[in-house]
Amino acid sequence: MASEFQRKKVGGVFRAMDVDGDGRLTQADFQALAHRWSAVAGPADPERLTSVMTGWWPVLRAASGGDAGVSLDQVLSVVDVLGDMTDAVTGTADAMFEAIDLNGDGLISRSEYGALIETWNGAPSATDEIFPRLDLDGDGHLSREEFRRHWTEFWAGDDPDAPGSYVFGAPPE
Secondary structure, three states: OOOHHHHHHHHHHHHHHOOOOOOOEOHHHHHHHHHHHHHHOOOOOHHHHHHHHHHHHHHHHHHOOOOOOEOHHHHHHHHOOHHHOHHHHHHHHHHHHHHHOOOOOOOEEHHHHHHHHHHHHOOOOOOOOOHHHHOOOOOOEEOHHHHHHHHHHHHHOOOOOOHHHHOOOOOOO
16 A cells, blocks of 8 residues: 555656646546657657557556546555566666657766656756756766666655655655
């Protein structure tokens, strides 16, 4: 069962994905997310990116019992089992990494990370204090491995102090 912290941090991403603000994610929300990412993606394969983004819809829809919309509680029920879906989680992390690596150098810079947050949230957000938490080796970039680790920590972790808790920006208070 998701903790209150997980509910808050996943809830923030959920609200950013819920295009019409009706409190339910639909296939259209996933398609809109894929479109948003395709519009800003670096040299990533747009078909792969869309496939990964929209590929989560059937998983969540199954958790909802086949409903046309998925609630935050239903998303959290899937979050509870992500530890058993490591290939899907790292596959999503890799697709996101490739999308946000705008210059294709195999690293995510501070400005590229800012673009990631803006794309998810639909608005610019302050990231200057967050990026150093994520840059584990202090080299000024996020490697693919750092990003995978943070992505997994965000979705499957429950530690408010873990760097991955900040992958989508500062967690809600």
